[in-house]
Amino acid sequence: MKQYQTIVLVLTVCLIGIGTTLLQASDFIWQQISGNWSVVTDNKESYLKENRSKAFNFDYSPLINCNTIISTNSAIVFTTVTHTLTLDAPQGTATYLTFFNASDYRQFYAVQFTGNDSCITTISIIQSDIKDTTLPKQAKGNFIITTLASSDVHLAYGQPYTLAITINNTSIAVLVDNKQVLSHTLNEKLEGGSIGFASKNCIPIIDNCKVYNGSTIVFEDDFSKESIRKIILKGKKLTPQEIEVQKKKQNK
Amino acid sequence: MTQYRIITIIIASLIVTAGIGCTNDDTTELAWINDAGNPINDIIWADGDQTWANGTTGYADQAQTESKKVNALYGSVIASIDVGSGFQEGTVIIGETGSGSLSLHDGSSEVYTIISVTP
Numbered sequence: 001m002k003q004y005q006t007i008v009l010v011l012t013v014c015l016i017g018i019g020t021t022l023l024q025a026s027d028f029i030w031q032q033i034s035g036n037w038s039v040v041t042d043n044k045e046s047y048l049k050e051n052r053s054k055a056f057n058f059d060y061s062p063l064i065n066c067n068t069i070i071s072t073n074s075a076i077v078f079t080t081v082t083h084t085l086t087l088d089a090p091q092g093t094a095t096y097l098t099f100f101n102a103s104d105y106r107q108f109y110a111v112q113f114t115g116n117d118s119c120i121t122t123i124s125i126i127q128s129d130i131k132d133t134t135l136p137k138q139a140k141g142n143f144i145i146t147t148l149a150s151s152d153v154h155l156a157y158g159q160p161y162t163l164a165i166t167i168n169n170t171s172i173a174v175l176v177d178n179k180q181v182l183s184h185t186l187n188e189k190l191e192g193g194s195i196g197f198a199s200k201n202c203i204p205i206i207d208n209c210k211v212y213n214g215s216t217i218v219f220e221d222d223f224s225k226e227s228i229r230k231i232i233l234k235g236k237k238l239t240p241q242e243i244e245v246q247k248k249k250q251n252k
Numbered sequence: 253m254t255q256y257r258i259i260t261i262i263i264a265s266l267i268v269t270a271g272i273g274c275t276n277d278d279t280t281e282l283a284w285i286n287d288a289g290n291p292i293n294d295i296i297w298a299d300g301d302q303t304w305a306n307g308t309t310g311y312a313d314q315a316q317t318e319s320k321k322v323n324a325l326y327g328s329v330i331a332s333i334d335v336g337s338g339f340q341e342g343t344v345i346i347g348e349t350g351s352g353s354l355s356l357h358d359g360s361s362e363v364y365t366i367i368s369v370t371p
Contacts, residue, residue, distance in 0.1 A: 034341035058294055058332045060339035105338035138293070138308035138334070231342030232370050233288065233331055237354075238363040246285065246363065250316060 028072055028229035029221060030196075033105065034058075035067020039226045047207040048197070048223045053089060055200035059140035061105035062128050063198055066095065069228060070102060070196035076211055076219050077192035082164040083209040087157050087202045090117055094202035097126075098163060102194040106130050106143040109190070111165055111174050111182075113155075115202070120155035124148075125172060125184050149184035157202075195219070278359030283319035285365040286311045290333060292366060298327025310334075319363075325356045333369060342369060 030037070036052040050067045058064045078100070087096055094115045102108035112124045125148045135142050155161060155176070164175040170189055174182040197206055211219035221227065238246065284304060286292045293310035295317065296303050301324040304317040311317060329344035329352075343352050344366060356362055 032340070033338070036343075054299065056296055056300065056330065056341070058339060058341065060293075060332065064332065064339050064341060136308060137338070138310070140308075229371060231333060231335070231340050233292075233333075233342045233344045233366050234347055234368045234370075235329070235344045235354075235364050235366050236347045238285070238365055243361075243363050246316065 028227055030069045030228045031072050032228050032230045033068040033070055034064050037069045037228055039223045046224050047205050049205050050199050053203055062143055062145060063105040066198035066200045068198040071194045074194045075192050076195055078211045078213050080166045080212040084160050084207045085163050086160045086205040089203045090115055090157055091201045095200050096204050097198040100195045101190045122150060123153050123181055124150040149182050151182045279321050280356050280358055281319045281361040282322050283363045284317045286313055286315050287365045287367050288369045289313050290369050292331050292333055294332040296330050297322055298324035325358055328352045
């Protein structure tokens with residue numbers, strides 16, 4: 001009898017362990033590709049913010065060339081994506097993207113905001129694709145960005161706007177504060193993918209992200225808790241003795 | 253006339269001496285060893301003050317980058333890594349300080365090793 005009790009106890013502990021691991025794994029709903037994204041909580045509210053502004057041209061994809069986070073859910077099929085957006089601290093040409101239907105870091109659609117030092121001047125619908133599929137993925141600059149539609153706007157920095165992207169079959173529309181600013185008919189019906197946010201030369205603040213398929217919410221984040229997985233590399237300084245050993249190794 | 257010549261020579265000598273004195277041979281150099289078990293493709297020091305890249309192959313495990321001159325003595329380090337779904341950027345945290353920034357000694361030649369990549 002005692003044996004059974006022990007076995008049941010061990011199994012229970014194992015199941016709790018597995019459950020906890022799965023719960024922890026599913027805690028991350030965003031993956032940081034680049035930049036320094038964080039969930040910021042102040043006295044009143046919490047929101048998503050990119051803190052670095054400056055981005056580096058690694059050039060493997062348009063997304064790594066910006067400061068980017070992408071949803072860990074890679075099969076989001078939607079009719080509407082909506083979130084609030086404030087762009088701050090522009091430096092030179094500020095760029096911001098809400099991207100969707102991403103099958104990888106080079107293949108996606110996006111709504112792009114661009115601005116100068118004083119205001120946001122353009123909203124575009126863009127498509128990114130692989131330029132030469134025969135090249136290895138390490139090839140730099142192997143992507144092509146096509147502007148599908150574009151509209152001149154005059155939006156202020158530091159002011160929150162509600163962005164909505166709606167899809168109806170192949171028709172895509174972009175609304176800012178419930179007013180349509182842009183529409184386009186795509187050549188293909190979107191089959192779903194990851195969504196995400198990317199920026200460079202500005203600080204984006206994002207909140208209340210909701211993704212609908214019809215009237216059903218299929219994805220949402222109110223950024224009330226940190227849910228971003230990031231790559232961390234651990235480094236160590238070599239002592240002069242270790243450097244000497246390393247030199248000898250290299251010379252062998 | 254001879255006096256003027258002497259004064260001119262003295263002034264010229266002083267200028268040359270001062271010029272030599274001002275030349276700074278204290279080059280600060282930095283190199284990296286990849287001991288993380290995965291290839292690392294690009295390393296950027298201090299917002300682009302110096303970069304290391306090795307074509308499309310990157311730096312394999314146990315590879316050492318060349319030692320390069322840096323101007324910035326303080327900064328953070330980021331690197332690009334292929335995670336399968338694409339290339340991502342990671343921040344290097346130095347174990348001794350637990351910080352993403354590091355300070356170099358002026359004129360030193362320092363080597364850092366990257367010992368792990370997570371997740």
